[in-house]
Amino acid sequence: MSPKDIKVGETYVNRGKGKTTRIVLAIGNQHRPTRWLSFGSPPDEPGVLFKQPNARGEIQDRLYLSSFAKWAGRKLTMC
Secondary structure: OOOHOOOOOOEEEEEEOOOOEEEEEEEEEHHHOOOOOOOOOOOOEEEEEEEEEEEEEEEEEEEHHHHHHEEEEOOOOOO
């Protein structure tokens, strides 16, 4: 997906089998990840705060907007 397609309040599923869901809680510079696990400087872009349901409830985490967009396969639509 494109970073411009990611919206607050929407639920997205991962690429591939689409079994993992993440709900976007907020987007902004204040939500940038606190760690950068790569060479070079971190991207100069907003972060995405999201919650992800799992077997023990749910977790909250952060990704850079471009990383979240690469992870997202499609928006989950409720019927």
